Amino acid sequence: MELDYQFSAVSDRLVKSEIREILKWTRKPGVISFGGGLPDASLFPVKDIARITNQVLEEKGYLALQYGPTHGEAEMLDALVDHMNAYDDPATTEEVCITSSSQQGIDLISMLFLDEGSVIVIEKPSYMGGIQTFRRCGADMRGVPIDEDGMDMNALREVLDKLEQEGKKPSFIYTIPDFQNPTGISMSLERRKELLQIARDRGLLIVEDSPYRELSFSGEVLPSIWKLSEGKGVIMLKTFSKMLFPGMRMGWILAHPELIEKFVTLKQSVDLCTPSFNQLIMATFLKEGRMKLAIENAIACYGPKRDAMLAAMEREMPGELWWSKPKGGMFLWVRLPENVDAKDIFMKAIKNNVAYVIGRPFHCDNSGSNTLRLNYSFPSIEQINEGIARLGKTIKEIMG
Ligand SMILES: Cc1ncc(COP(=O)(O)O)c(C=O)c1O
Structure with a gap:
């Protein structure tokens, strides 16, 4: 008899993460990724x-x-x-x-x-x-x-x-x-x-x-x-x-x-x-007492990265965009004009060798198609400067 899986109700509700799918592109050689939520591995007290x-x-x-x-x-x-x-x-x-x-x-x-x-x-x-x-x-x-x-x-x-x-x-x-x-x-x-x-x-x-x-x-x-x-x-x-x-x-x-x-x-x-x-x-x-030191090191690493990203956003992004000014953590949130879908820009961004995550899957009701998240903890300051310049260019191209 052929195997007939009797899956649970839960299994019916498992949806493949859209973000995991698009993050595959971030592994393309040469891409600067602001996609993940990863700590800077140089901080790890190996x-x-x-x-x-x-x-x-x-x-x-x-x-x-x-x-x-x-x-x-x-x-x-x-x-x-x-x-x-x-x-x-x-x-x-x-x-x-x-x-x-x-x-x-x-x-x-x-x-x-x-x-x-x-x-x-x-x-x-x-x-x-x-x-x-x-x-x-x-x-x-x-x-x-x-x-x-x-x-x-x-x-x-x-x-x-x-x-x-x-x-x-x-x-x-x-x-x-x-x-x-x-x-x-x-x-x-x-x-x-x-x-x-x-x-x-x-x-x-x-x-x-x-x-x-x-x-x-x-x-x-x-x-x-x-x-x-x-x-x-x-x-x-x-x-x-x-x-x-x-x-x-x-x-x-x-x-x-x-x-x-x-x-x-x-x-x-x-x-x-x-x-x-x-x-x-x-x-x-x-x-x-090493946790306190590790946290101090993380702050000393991520604070300047946040500053670099905010400065690069000011330099490179068109005026119609809004973005958050985080005082800590790892992320910056960007709102594009209402009629611009962050997913439509994504493949163009990949062509220009930069990646981010689209904002919609962070909304329980599937709204927020004009939003995206940028991570600054993982990339270096050089990558932040170059990557935001590439993203700014991509967004300006799309918005004409
Ligand atoms: C708000 C929030 N909660 C929970 C987690 C899960 O983290 P972990 O399971 O690694 O502790 C994350 C990871 O990104 C997060 O951002």
């Missing part, structure tokens, strides 16, 4: 990690190569809580569950709170990997536009009122308040407080995804929603991927201990535990 890896194997190989507790190795939990406190995000070990990076955090949250048809409220635009996960779960995503101060609170109220009229309650509000992916925009302090108040008044959970928070170029860091909430009604997602490196796949969830218990039970059925080996290496790295 020697320290090699030394610490040997040390961990010699001193604690019996622990490092063993299964570990689902919520995390005690050493790592302590080191993370110290890190959080140093960055003004108070937490206790009971409020932490270590994950295989924040994408797993998004997945665990989705499994815990979403059924097919569950409603979530999400910034427009927002992180594409989050949208993919929420879509896979069959979530009904309601977008709230953002402006230069982050999520528009009047629009949020309107979305929530409409949902109330429909008799629907969102499972959570998903936000990236610090140096957001994809826009680089941060939510103002007033809006953070307002968001918390709105969520409290309506009994709603907030999911605060925060991979870029430590990468502030000005030194200014607004209180996280987690901190403002004093740990009530907010789940925070953290990761080392952007402030350090993504290869270890280490992140953590911060939540009320009652929720952490739920995450731990859920995670047991997913992967039993996050690798002990990685945790012990990272715990030593943190305890040696």
Whole structure:
């Protein structure tokens, strides 16, 4: 008998990422890519990690190569809580569950709170990997536009009122308040407080995804929603991927201990535990005080790259374009005139040996065809200058 796969409902909702498809072009020789969201690999502390890896194997190989507790190795939990406190995000070990990076955090949250048809409220635009996960779960995503101060609170109220009229309650509000992916925009302090108040008044959970928070170029860091909430009604997602490196796949969830218990039970059925080996290496790295240095190095590297990109945009782009002025993080967001589709420009840009990612897939409702995202953390300053000149030329050609 011929094999007849009995796929799940989830498999029907898996859509190939349009961006992954077009990013293939960025590998064309000679192309300067502003496409990915990658850290600058010259920052990776390879020697320290090699030394610490040997040390961990010699001193604690019996622990490092063993299964570990689902919520995390005690050493790592302590080191993370110290890190959080140093960055003004108070937490206790009971409020932490270590994950295989924040994408797993998004997945665990989705499994815990979403059924097919569950409603979530999400910034427009927002992180594409989050949208993919929420879509896979069959979530009904309601977008709230953002402006230069982050999520528009009047629009949020309107979305929530409409949902109330429909008799629907969102499972959570998903936000990236610090140096957001994809826009680089941060939510103002007033809006953070307002968001918390709105969520409290309506009994709603907030999911605060925060991979870029430590990468502030000005030194200014607004209180996280987690901190403002004093740990009530907010789940925070953290990761080392952007402030350090993504290869270890280490992140953590911060939540009320009652929720952490739920995450731990859920995670047991997913992967039993996050690798002990990685945790012990990272715990030593943190305890040696190297994380602070690594973050300082990242800021010293990305700040001038952001400056170079902003200066190049001023020099090279036509006046009709708008772009964000990020104070941290890795991205710049560009709005083309309404009638220009970023996808139509893409192949012409590739011809001119420059690439970016189109903005539409960052929108839960497929809007934003006239937007695009530029990454400045990965390319060198020379590549930024040359690449933005090529992109400016391409856009001017299209716009006549
Ligand atoms: C907002 C946001 N959340 C989560 C992630 C996932 O990061 P990781 O799984 O590497 O921690 C990213 C990566 O780009 C991101 O930008």
